[in-house]
Amino acid sequence: MNIAADGLRVEKVHVWRGDRHVLQGVSLELRAGELMHISGPNGTGKTTLLRVVSGLLRPEQGEVTWYGKSIAGAPTDYQNEIAYASHEPALKSDLTAIENLHFMVGLKRRVTMRDLQAGLERTGVAGCADLPARVLSAGQRRRVAMARVLAFRAALWLLDEPFTNLDTAGSALVSSLLQEHIEQGGLALVVAHHDLHLGAETRHLALQG
């Protein structure tokens, strides 16, 4: 069995932004049921690394593979395997929470309003389903973004600062969702500035400037 083909593999990835060499040969491996916590000072490429792994940014050198296949080779299939939540919740302010979810999840798979409502209930914002995103607090928007991650039903979660703006209960909720995802055999790359207090084994990658 090829162990390297057992999940996500990032191999010696280099990314330049103008003259800045942001990612300098970053490598990592993640298998089913594993979570990796990515940390590091501002500007060291944490978000850039997530964007590379999500396929939004193509590295100048190096490769990202998913179960042995380059993500550049079958981008559509790979996109169905991932749920990327950027540090901005990325909601259209004039659409309601559930309309936002319906559009974004609907682009990936057929979904019913009941499914989406269940996701919003899970993240504690069911009461906000029919409110425009512009009237939601930053924490509520973050919870809606987490409901979107759940609704994608993806194997690999790529979360950029998922605890930002959340209250204590919200942070505990995201932690429990991560825990559950990992226990069910999912994979997660999480960028966070503080320690993740999860029961699941957490691996750590510290990026340096």
Place this chain on the structure above:
Amino acid sequence: MIGARQAFVLVLRRELRLSFRRPDQLLQPLVFFLIVTTLFPLGLSVRLSLLRDMAPGVLWVAALLSSLLSLDAL
């Protein structure tokens, strides 16, 4: 995975919904288009032959510029 046609319908429905939620963003480009096309005969001349020659170019450029106004909403 959904098909391209379903994706197109989803995007179209979302954009129409957004437009009707913010009617100002729908009307602003139309009003701009009307103002620009109206100003040309007022500023130049009402000579029909001149306006007839200029009309296609003016209309296309005005349409292009008015569409730029809605780009922020994308």
